[in-house]
Amino acid sequence: MSSSVERFDERARLEAERVGQTVVHRGELLRHPVYTRVLHWLVAISFVLSLLSGFALYSPWLFRFLTPIFGGGPMARFLHPWFGLFFTIFFFFQFLNWFAPMVWNKDDTRWLKRMKQYATNQDKMEPAEVGFFNGGQKAYFWAIVVSAVLFLITGVLMWFDDITGRWVVAVSYVVHDLAALVMLAGFIIHIYEGTAAAPGTFRAMVNGTVTQKWAWTHHPAWYQAVTGRAPHESYEREKRRQADRERALDDWERERDTPNQI
Amino acid sequence: MANPQTFQIQEISAHPGPVPGQGTQRAVQVCKYIDVTTCIGCKACEVACVEWNDHPFRETTFNDTYQTMPTTEWNYWNLIKFAEDEHDGNLMWLMRKDQCMHCEDPGCLRACPADGAIIKYENGIVDFNQNNCIGCGYCISGCPFDIPKFNPNTKKVYKCTLCSDRVGQGLEPACIKACPTGCLHFGTKDDMVQIAGLRAKQLQEHSGFAAAGVYDPPSIGGTHVIYVLHDINNPERYGLPKTPVIPPSYTYWKWLAKPTGLLLAGLGVLAVFFHRVAVGPRLAQPEDPPVVERQPDPIEAKRKEQP
Numbered sequence: 104m105s106s107s108v109e110r111f112d113e114r115a116r117l118e119a120e121r122v123g124q125t126v127v128h129r130g131e132l133l134r135h136p137v138y139t140r141v142l143h144w145l146v147a148i149s150f151v152l153s154l155l156s157g158f159a160l161y162s163p164w165l166f167r168f169l170t171p172i173f174g175g176g177p178m179a180r181f182l183h184p185w186f187g188l189f190f191t192i193f194f195f196f197q198f199l200n201w202f203a204p205m206v207w208n209k210d211d212t213r214w215l216k217r218m219k220q221y222a223t224n225q226d227k228m229e230p231a232e233v234g235f236f237n238g239g240q241k242a243y244f245w246a247i248v249v250s251a252v253l254f255l256i257t258g259v260l261m262w263f264d265d266i267t268g269r270w271v272v273a274v275s276y277v278v279h280d281l282a283a284l285v286m287l288a289g290f291i292i293h294i295y296e297g298t299a300a301a302p303g304t305f306r307a308m309v310n311g312t313v314t315q316k317w318a319w320t321h322h323p324a325w326y327q328a329v330t331g332r333a334p335h336e337s338y339e340r341e342k343r344r345q346a347d348r349e350r351a352l353d354d355w356e357r358e359r360d361t362p363n364q365i
Numbered sequence: 366m367a368n369p370q371t372f373q374i375q376e377i378s379a380h381p382g383p384v385p386g387q388g389t390q391r392a393v394q395v396c397k398y399i400d401v402t403t404c405i406g407c408k409a410c411e412v413a414c415v416e417w418n419d420h421p422f423r424e425t426t427f428n429d430t431y432q433t434m435p436t437t438e439w440n441y442w443n444l445i446k447f448a449e450d451e452h453d454g455n456l457m458w459l460m461r462k463d464q465c466m467h468c469e470d471p472g473c474l475r476a477c478p479a480d481g482a483i484i485k486y487e488n489g490i491v492d493f494n495q496n497n498c499i500g501c502g503y504c505i506s507g508c509p510f511d512i513p514k515f516n517p518n519t520k521k522v523y524k525c526t527l528c529s530d531r532v533g534q535g536l537e538p539a540c541i542k543a544c545p546t547g548c549l550h551f552g553t554k555d556d557m558v559q560i561a562g563l564r565a566k567q568l569q570e571h572s573g574f575a576a577a578g579v580y581d582p583p584s585i586g587g588t589h590v591i592y593v594l595h596d597i598n599n600p601e602r603y604g605l606p607k608t609p610v611i612p613p614s615y616t617y618w619k620w621l622a623k624p625t626g627l628l629l630a631g632l633g634v635l636a637v638f639f640h641r642v643a644v645g646p647r648l649a650q651p652e653d654p655p656v657v658e659r660q661p662d663p664i665e666a667k668r669k670e671q672p
Contacts, residue, residue, distance in 0.1 A: 160478055160499075160501065161478075161627075162379075162478075162623060162624070162627065163379050163478050163479060163480055164379050164380060164381040164480055165381070165627070167480065176497070176499035177498070177499045177500055177520060179499070180499040180500055180501050181500075181520070184427050218651055222640070222644070223644060224644055224645065224647055227647075227650050228650050231478075234433065234518070261502075264505060264506065265502075265515060268506075269506040269508075269612075270506070270612060271506075271510070272502070272503070272505075272506035273506050273507075273612030273613075273614040273615065274505075274612075274614065276503070276614050277614045277618050279616070280622075280623060280626070284626045284629075284630065287630050288629075288633055291630070291633045291634055291637055292637065293635075295637040295640070295641070299641050299646060300637075300640070300641065300647060301646060301647045302646055302648060302649075305648055314649060316649040316650070316651075317649040319650075320647070320648075320649045320650045321647070321649075338650055338651065341651055342651045345651055345655060345662060346655075349655075351662065354494075360498045
């Protein structure tokens, strides 16, 4: 990547950090700095707007309740390309921001192979090699990269249909739909994994922090890199502390409930 | 667009559920028949179209031809196309009145995603209702004849209506009324096909056009505007496609693959929901409060109680 792009990325990050802030409490780790969080939600908002207005164009007879949100069919048609353009622009910056941690490696391939174990919660803790992003997150990221490129190319071709030809529009339309379906599948999984499937994840994108417990469970290699402690040892230690706490509480209760014998 | 009370609607673009009033009245299939061999290129039909539809005069481009403008426009629905055609050493000056073909299987209607923007009447006329048009331009790419045209000011698409407002009142289209040579005819589809067939036969037998024939392409179920051409084997000489087709994106993809994709997405949402219910969340380890041994199944226990 060119150095001017890198410089811009660096400056934006610093600027975001100067304006915003991330408060890290004891027992927590900084996961997503201000710039990442702002970008994520800009991408998310423009994507959801594109998705909703896109649904209204994808099958209007089914999603006719969505067009009024955007001021009717013609307005939805007018706004959709602009929402999409904003989505690609914001995602481009997120791409620059996240390119380094999203580089694919062998561990990610291994992660994808054990997707079934992951989905069925067979291992309570992730394998030690899982870093800042796991294979699934990286796969979603790269799926968005490919989809965003397809969206942009086919979208522009359909936007300027008076210049492009009849069959260009007809083919672009199918490719645009396919990209949308891929994104939709990823989006459903992304929201689920970010909220209900792994409690403690959503705050990473709101507060910017996660608990250390969350970190060693879901991203052990990252935990080790940041804290310098072995995730499994931290887990055992926490387990001992938990047992100690229970025992102390039991003792205290027993002491309180027994009448004083002198 | 015609008064909805005048015609029975047969098909509505992107419309769920039944079509109101379908098949409740007897409706004859109408058809315009154009005999290109008797066209003299006088453009009376062009003027009549502009007059009847109250279209403004528009600027045009002159490119060394008698043709009024390169293609039909959003406010110029009727255009005689002039072609200087050299074939086997003979020069022919071909003239063809170009307008909407009112296909039996309309590509514009197949492509249209807006409910009720394109309507096909029982009599075969394909009409646009600009009130419902969202201006996406898909109809333009769905049309094999390059007929619908976008108006950048109103962001709506327009095309020839086959004078549905006149036909609804029992009148013939304006272009037919204006034609001085009798090259244009209007009537029921059966009648027009018969007259066109006779004319083609006449051309074959008496005028030396052995390849003369009727242009009524079956690939789109026939059209409600038919031509008699002196060379039916090469309609391209007149600027007509030999086999007009609707892109599969507006047929198989739109009515099969798209709903299937949506259905899969819906199942995906359900799958995610039931994953949470059945498999449960991945909690940070060690869980707090700690996990205890497996509890007995209460229903199984009750069942065992009963002999």
